Amino acid sequence: MPGKTDLATFNCSLARALNDVGDWWTLLIIRDAFLGAQRFSEFQRSLGMARNTLSDRLERLCAAGVLLRGGALARPIYSLTEKGRALAPALVALQQWGDQFASENRPPVVVTDQCGRRLPRVKLVDRDGAEVGPEDLRFRPGPGADERTRARFQAAKSVRKELK
Template sequence: MGKHQSQKKEPCPVARSVDVVGDRWSLLIVRDALDGTRRFSEFQRSLGVAKNILSDRLRRLVEAGILASQPASDGTAYEEYVLTPRGESLFPLVVALRQWGERHLFARGERHSVLVEKESGKPVALMGLHASDGRELSPGETVVRKVASTPAHDAPGGAGVRPRRR
């Protein structure tokens, strides 16, 4: 993996989020942690990732407050990685990626894992983006208010943001 420029100062929430969890291994670690994986060896076995890469991604996820490292719950000398509330809040992102993949990356009838409710055993409903009145929104019905890049907008009393299409 080549060096990338940090997006910590970027005013776009998507860019900052991708900076923290946007690579393959980080997202798959979060996916596995949501499924109950806790130990380094379990992540390594599940993902088949090189130990140095796994170690780096776990460290980054701990530094970002997504995972916490703690002594193993069984009293052994091992460490466990558990999701923090910040990490658990990534659940909708993982579900959205899952549902997008189900819709676009599998042939009709092709078998794949399915996310179901524990209590009922029924598949989880499709996610959607909804307006304040409950209707489903399309991308064309939204706009991002970007931070102004001109000093005049940043001055006291200035607008500070201006609407712009993505």
């Protein structure tokens, strides 16, 4: 069986992010960390996953700087780093998507603010605060784009011109 592709080598921030947090166990571990889980046993009890899989994912999340391993060597405590906490908007957006399309608008868990008010749907807004829909999005090479990425955008631009 071929090995897993190393997405960290892609010239794409989404691919690189998925390299660190892109499988379902990893996202559920991060979710549980947001819910207060700190110890191996708490993650395992909540998720019911194999010990070796959990150990591997926790190690990867620590290596990626998403979780910090602290406390006693024999009984470590895991906590979200700033990098891990910065995943909150992405996790809430994915959960809200799941509420709508996977849970038939019957959310099993509701996310609220500190006052208990349900959060509105996560959305993209422009600098003036106006909502930006998928049809409004535009993508272009950024400052970290390599030649291959620039060529891909140039090729797509040529195809669009031909279709007009």
